[in-house]
Every structure is written in C-alpha cells, then in structure tokens.
Amino acid sequence: MSSFSILITFQIQEFSMARVFCSINGSANLPTSVRCSYSSCYKPMVVKMGHDQSYRASIESEIEAHLKKVISIRPPQSVFEPMHYLTFTTTPKSTASALCVAACELVGGERVQAMAAASAIHLMHVATYTHQHMHSSGPKPAIDHKFGPNIELLTGDGIMAFAIELLAKAMNPARENSNKILRVITEVTRAVGSQGLLEGQFREIEWKESGNGDEKLWEYACKKKEGEIHACGAACGAILGDGSDEEVESLRNYGVYVGIIQGMINGVGKNNYKKRVEELRIFAMKELQTHFKGKKVRPIASLIEESFVPRSQCDLL
Amino acid sequence: MSSFSILITFQIQEFSMARVFCSINGSANLPTSVRCSYSSCYKPMVVKMGHDQSYRASIESEIEAHLKKVISIRPPQSVFEPMHYLTFTTTPKSTASALCVAACELVGGERVQAMAAASAIHLMHVATYTHQHMHSSGPKPAIDHKFGPNIELLTGDGIMAFAIELLAKAMNPARENSNKILRVITEVTRAVGSQGLLEGQFREIEWKESGNGDEKLWEYACKKKEGEIHACGAACGAILGDGSDEEVESLRNYGVYVGIIQGMINGVGKNNYKKRVEELRIFAMKELQTHFKGKKVRPIASLIEESFVPRSQCDLL
Numbered sequence: 339m340s341s342f343s344i345l346i347t348f349q350i351q352e353f354s355m356a357r358v359f360c361s362i363n364g365s366a367n368l369p370t371s372v373r374c375s376y377s378s379c380y381k382p383m384v385v386k387m388g389h390d391q392s393y394r395a396s397i398e399s400e401i402e403a404h405l406k407k408v409i410s411i412r413p414p415q416s417v418f419e420p421m422h423y424l425t426f427t428t429t430p431k432s433t434a435s436a437l438c439v440a441a442c443e444l445v446g447g448e449r450v451q452a453m454a455a456a457s458a459i460h461l462m463h464v465a466t467y468t469h470q471h472m473h474s475s476g477p478k479p480a481i482d483h484k485f486g487p488n489i490e491l492l493t494g495d496g497i498m499a500f501a502i503e504l505l506a507k508a509m510n511p512a513r514e515n516s517n518k519i520l521r522v523i524t525e526v527t528r529a530v531g532s533q534g535l536l537e538g539q540f541r542e543i544e545w546k547e548s549g550n551g552d553e554k555l556w557e558y559a560c561k562k563k564e565g566e567i568h569a570c571g572a573a574c575g576a577i578l579g580d581g582s583d584e585e586v587e588s589l590r591n592y593g594v595y596v597g598i599i600q601g602m603i604n605g606v607g608k609n610n611y612k613k614r615v616e617e618l619r620i621f622a623m624k625e626l627q628t629h630f631k632g633k634k635v636r637p638i639a640s641l642i643e644e645s646f647v648p649r650s651q652c653d654l655l
Numbered sequence: 656m657s658s659f660s661i662l663i664t665f666q667i668q669e670f671s672m673a674r675v676f677c678s679i680n681g682s683a684n685l686p687t688s689v690r691c692s693y694s695s696c697y698k699p700m701v702v703k704m705g706h707d708q709s710y711r712a713s714i715e716s717e718i719e720a721h722l723k724k725v726i727s728i729r730p731p732q733s734v735f736e737p738m739h740y741l742t743f744t745t746t747p748k749s750t751a752s753a754l755c756v757a758a759c760e761l762v763g764g765e766r767v768q769a770m771a772a773a774s775a776i777h778l779m780h781v782a783t784y785t786h787q788h789m790h791s792s793g794p795k796p797a798i799d800h801k802f803g804p805n806i807e808l809l810t811g812d813g814i815m816a817f818a819i820e821l822l823a824k825a826m827n828p829a830r831e832n833s834n835k836i837l838r839v840i841t842e843v844t845r846a847v848g849s850q851g852l853l854e855g856q857f858r859e860i861e862w863k864e865s866g867n868g869d870e871k872l873w874e875y876a877c878k879k880k881e882g883e884i885h886a887c888g889a890a891c892g893a894i895l896g897d898g899s900d901e902e903v904e905s906l907r908n909y910g911v912y913v914g915i916i917q918g919m920i921n922g923v924g925k926n927n928y929k930k931r932v933e934e935l936r937i938f939a940m941k942e943l944q945t946h947f948k949g950k951k952v953r954p955i956a957s958l959i960e961e962s963f964v965p966r967s968q969c970d971l972l
Binding site: 414416417418421465466469470472488489491492493494495496498499500502503506507509513516517519520523524527528530531532533536537539540541543544 | 731733734735738782783786787789805806808809810811812813815816817819820823824826830833834836837840841844845847848849850853854856857858860861
C-alpha cells in the first residue's frame with residue numbers, strides 16, 4: 339500500500355467543541371463509515387502519518403515495537419511464551435497507552451520519552467484484562483489461547499510486575515529523571531489499584547448484579563475502570579514531556595473524559611448513553627481548548643474521534 | 656504475660672557454622688521442642704526483645720502495625736474489606752519481609768527505614784500466594800474467606816499495585832532517596848516477575864507434573880520461588896540501611912539460602928531434603944561470617960534457626 343497523509347479538519351461548534359474530520363488524499367468523498375463526524379464549515383489541517391496509519395495506530399505500532407524488544411521469547415520459555423502471547427494478542431487495546439504518548443507530544447516532548455510509560459500502561463491493561471475475563475460471564479469472551487487458567491492467572495501477575503520494572507528501568511544513566519519516574523510509578527499503581535481500576539471492576543460487578551439500570555453507578559464504574567487509567571496515561575505523558583503542572587492536570591481531566599467515553603461506548607447498553615457521551619466529548623474538547631490555545635491539539639483530539647469509528651476502518655485512515 | 660529477654664547463644668562449629676540456642680529467663684531447662692539446636696560450648700548473648708517475642712515476631716508486629724495504618728477499611732468498603740482481610744490473614748507469612756528489616760539493622764540502619772519495603776514484600780507475598788492457591792490442587796488449602804473467586808482474583812491485583820505505590824511513596828520530602836527507592840522497586844518487581852517468583856511457580860508445576868522426583872528441579876523451583884524474594888528482601892534492607900555494595904551482595908546471597916531452605920522445609924517431601932537443607936544452612940552462615948565479622952549477625956541468623964522450630968513455639972520465645 340502506498341504512503342499517504344490524512345487531512346484532518348477541525349470545526350469550532352457551539353460549546354467550543356472541536357470536531358475532527360478525516361479525508362484521504364484531500365478527497366471529501368469518503369465512505370460514510372470512514373467519516374469521523376459531521377458538519378460543514380471547517381479549517382483543514384494535514385497531520386502527517388508514517389504509513390497508512392491513523393495517529394493512534396502509528397503510536398501503537400511504536401509501543402508494540404518497543405515491547406517486542408523487551409519481551410522476547412527467551413528462557414524460561416514456559417514463562418515468556420504466555421507472557422508474550424497475552425501482551426501482543428489482548429484486544430481491545432486500551433486508548434490509555436496512545437494517550438500517554440499523545441500527551442507527551444502535546445506538551446512538546448519527544449515520543450520516546452513516553453514509550454516506557456505507554457508500554458507499562460499497555461501491560462497493566464493486559465494483566466488486569468486477563469484476570470478480569472478469566473472468571474467473567476460478561477459479553478466479552480476470555481482471551482483465546484492454549485494456556486490453562488493457572489498459567490493465565492500467574493502470567494498476569496508476572497506482566498504486572500514487569501510493567502513496573504520497565505518503568506523503574508527507564509531512569510536515565512545520569513539518574514536525573516528519578517523523581518519523574520517515581521511520580522509516574524505512583525500514578526500508574528494508583529490508577530490500577532483500590533481507588534482506580536480495581537474499584538471500577540468491583541462497581542461494574544455491583545452494577546451488573548443490580549440489573550444494569552443505575553446510570554449513575556455505570557458512569558461511576560466507567561470513570562473508575564477506564565477514566566482513571568486514561569487520566570493516568572495523559573498525566574504521565576505530560577509529566578514525562580516536561581509539561582507544566584497546569585498542563586498535567588488539564589490532560590488528566592481530558593483523560594478522564596476519554597476514559598469514561600471509552601467505557602460507555604464499549605460497554606453493555608452503549609446505545610442508552612449516546613447523549614451523555616456527546617456531553618462528555620464536549621467537556622473533553624473544552625479542556626483542550628481552554629488550556630492548550632495555539633497548540634496542536636488535533637492529534638490528541640483524534641483519539642476521541644477515532645473511538646466512534648470501527649477500529650478496522652480506523653486502521654485504514 | 657510479663658516482658659522478658661531471650662538468651663540466644665552462638666557456637667562456631669565445623670564449617671564455621673553459627674548455631675542459635677534459645678533460653679528463656681536464662682534457664683537451660685527448656686522443653687526439647689523449644690530448643691532450636693544442640694551442642695555445648697557456646698558464647699551466650701542477650702538479644703533484647705520488646706515483649707515476649709522472637710526477633711522475627713517483633714519485626715512482623717511492626718510490619719503489621721505499619722500496614723494497619725495504610726490499609727484501613729474505608730470506602731470503597733467492598734474493595735478495602737477483602738484487601739484488608741487477605742493482607743492480615745494470609746499464612747504462612749514469608750520470612751522475606753522480616754529479612755528485609757533484619758538486613759537493614761545489620762548494616763546499621765534504623766528499622767523504620769526498611770518498613771515500607773518490608774510491607775511491600777509482605778503484600779507481594781499475599782498477592783502471589785492468593786493467586787497461586789486459587790487454582791492449586793496442592794497440599795495447602797486456599798485461603799479461607801467469604802469472598803468469591805472473582806473478588807479474590809481482582810483483589811490480588813489491587814494488593815500488588817498497592818505494594819508498589821507504598822514503595823514509591825516512601826520517597827522522603829526532600830526527594831533525596833529517590834534513587835534508592837527506584838532501586839528497591841526494581842529489585843521487588845524483578846523478584847516476583849518472570850525470572851523470579853513467577854518462574855518458580857511454573858517450575859513447581861513442572862516438578863509436580865514430573866512426579867516430584869527430580870531433586871535438582873525442586874531446588875531450582877525453590878530458589879526461584881522463595882530464594883529470589885528472600886534475596887530481594889535482604890538486598891533491599893541493606894540498600895535502605897545504606898549498606899555498602901559488598902554488604903548488599905552478601906546479604907542477597909544469604910537471602911537466597913534462607914529462601915531455598917524455607918521452600919524446602921515447607922514444601923512437599925521435606926524429609927527428603929534434610930541433608931541438603933543442612934548444607935545450605937552452613938553456606939548461609941558462612942556468608943554472614945565472612946562478610947560481617949565483628950557485627951551483630953545473631954538476630955538475622957535467628958531467622959534461619961527459627962525456621963526449624965514450629966511457629967507456634969517460636970511465638971513463645
């Protein structure tokens with residue numbers, strides 16, 4: 339396939355909301371399914387992508403390449419084989435990893451600065467997803483593999499430990515970034531812990547047991563289960579890219595919105611929450627507009643817009 | 656019960672091995688079952704214990720008090736209740752936590768310096784033990800509690816994340832110890848990960864599936880599953896107590912021996928390994944004698960000796 343760039347267009351709507359439109363090779367004649375949104379009046383902007391990829395996909399390719407370097411299948415093979423398998427086959431991926439890199443770039447950092455944290459966040463997602471779906475009777479099937487439940491269970495623990503080790507080893511040789519790394523480790527462990535993702539998993543169980551009717555409980559579960567890890571991803575990216583405290587907190591807020599939206603549109607009964615998702619999308623864009631005036635917010639904004647396009651089509655963008 | 660001190664006596668035997676003898680209130684007329692070892696010629700030493708406790712028990716009390724401060728049952732109660740329960744009821748405890756504090760004291764550090772790391776090591780033990788015994792058909796029963804397997808599984812993840820958060824937050828206000836904390840985080844995650852405890856759990860499964868006959872595989876499994884985390888505990892204690900590199904590495908070696916011994920004497924077919932356990936005990940003591948001449952090695956040495964006394968009796972020491 340030939341390389342091309344994507345024309346992403348922006349429109350400032352009511353509520354100061356930015357919307358992203360996608361067009362391949364400058365043509366507006368896209369299949370409806372590939373259009374990320376609607377409307378007319380807009381300012382076109384070209385975001386260069388490496389090779390037939392959306393912004394998210396290009397980041398995820400780099401994270402995957404980074405992880406393939408550090409999790410090769412090596413002795414002890416019986417340990418690394420399932421770890422490798424789960425790391426590279428768990429789907430859906432969490433947007434939180436891509437958000438980490440996008441936030442780093444937004445505050446002026448280099449992609450490489452956020453790579454260890456983004457990889458660690460992906461690994462945390464893999465570990466917690468693996469464990470959650472082992473005993474789950476929810477709509478999503480368990481990960482398909484040849485390993486028994488014992489291996490799945492123990493490997494999840496190993497992946498979680500490896501994620502933190504990866505972060506701790508991201509200290510540079512001069513040890514100048516150790517405070518930043520410790521801050522990131524605290525962010526990541528808090529996001530997956532008892533007042534973050536873990537609480538979200540418990541709330542989701544409660545919500546299912548209560549008959550799926552309580553909308554506030556569902557949003558709270560999404561906030562904890564997806565919002566916190568996305569907030570963490572965005573905040574960590576900003577920290578590692580040397581963003582200001584205001585930028586870190588603003589991106590944390592943006593991340594919460596992205597996460598709740600992800601939880602809602604991928605969860606049970608997603609059609610019941612369209613209006614609320616639209617509101618959250620507006621809040622998210624306002625956050626970017628208010629705190630990142632004059633900065634290139636379109637790539638990071640595309641992570642929300644892409645959520646509304648089936649992934650198979652996004653990969654073509 | 657009244658407070659008293661313990662008379663611990665040492666004897667340098669063949670192979671330069673130190674052996675510990677216990678005597679309450681200076682009396683040698685102990686029940687045979689409480690005597691930790693045999694022999695005559697020895698130099699008596701008084702190790703002051705707070706209150707009717709062995710050295711190990713006194714450390715474990717402090718770790719428990721520290722953990723009770725940081726893991727109170729608070730909202731969200733459905734999350735903290737099982738976390739609290741598993742943290743304080745999982746038995747047997749791992750000696751690795753006590754070893755961490757003992758190593759810190761041996762190199763001249765204060766007990767408080769090692770408390771976060773010792774607590775984190777205990778939490779890692781709880782998380783991995785909980786998961787391992789969920790699907791295990793081994794001789795040890797699963798932890799007895801009212802929570803379902805889903806809660807048990809997810810709580811294990813939360814405990815692991817909390818352990819690392821606890822470590823990361825041990826950075827002092829002036830942030831002078833961040834390099835040490837990162838070093839400890841790397842040690843802990845490596846010890847429970849794919850080339851440590853996780854590999855040990857896999858090797859143990861292989862060993863059981865092969866019919867329990869392969870002695871070398873069993874020792875290797877013990878080295879990975881128990882040796883690495885004990886080595887980590889000892890090394891972390893020495894790092895946090897500002898030990899020299901030589902002291903850190905020597906205590907790491909001592910920890911490996913303590914861990915393998917723990918694995919062997921608590922595992923299946925322990926009676927088959929008495930001779931090997933004795934050899935390992937000699938190696939462990941030689942490690943202390945060679946690198947800590949003139950230092951108070953007796954408290955840390957008591958952690959090995961105590962392994963040979965049933966725990967219920969050790970609590971009386």
